[in-house]
Amino acid sequence: MGGSQSTRKLSVDNDNAIQVSQEALDRIQSQLSANKIEQPSPQQYAPPPPVYDTQKHAAEEAYWVHRIENLKRAHEKINSGMHIEYQKTLKEANELFELVKADKIATKLPPCQEEKAKVLECYSQNPNKSLVCSVLVNQFNDCVCKSRLAAITASP
Template sequence: MGAAHSTEPRSVSMDNPNPGVIDISDEVVQRLKKGINKQAKESAATEAAPTPPVKDVRPIPVKPATPPPAVVPPTVVYQAPATQTVYVATSGTTITAADMVRQKEAELTQNDAMWRQRLDELEQTLKKTNTIMEKEYSSALEDVRQRFATASPVHQLPPCQDLKAQVIACYRANPGQTLKCSEEVAAFRECINLNRIKKLDAEDAKPIAKAA
């Protein structure tokens, strides 16, 4: 009878003299070395790769949006018409303030004209008085010259020369304003009158002296 081959696997067990150590084949050792070397190269390549520089990005300030200007509504001002003051006269007629102003201005103008006319009349009167006084003075002066023709030079001067000089100086200092010289004119006139009285008294005394 031929021997029959059995298909069941067979296992061989051997006693391990070192229980804490696992024995592996050389082929497994080579595979482990290759895997470790490959892993080390990949790790070194990863570490050696340059890190791209990080740019300094500054924030750009953004201006806040400006709100549109507020629309101001137009201001409407209502002005009341000017009131006109009305005055009621005693006669019952109404007079406005403008009429009163015009009336006052007319009165002032009329008053100024009246005083201007009075001053003109007074100035004319003074001029006439001065003319008369000049004539009287000339007449008195001529009389004195004839009377004292043979007298000494000291007594030949006409009277009231100082007062006459004051009147002339006042007229020159105030042209057209003869009222300001009224005091000087009065003093000069009084001086002329006194000299005339003295002259008349002297003439009246001559016949008496001759009769005596």
């Protein structure tokens, strides 16, 4: 019983079948493909442009204009302060250079050059009599002491 195959056959006759010509099939295919092309894809959807609130935009614009003006004023204050400090420093540096320059001119020649020349001339004229020049040596010594004292009192 279950070991053999069935040999029955079934056939259906349909007298109401519709036959379509090849031209009709081609027209239907072209219309379907044209409809597919015309339909927009969901990815091409563009959102509407954003709506701007003009009052909010004007308030933001005023805020930034005010902020920029404040920053400009602060920048100008900083620049003026830096310019003043630069001028003061330049003036102080020039004064220091003038002091150093004047000090170099003052100390360019050692003090008591005349007295020194007199002592040397006396020693050359009296090679074996050094006590003869003692008065000139004392004058030279006094001059050196006075110039040392003047230098000490003049320095700050």
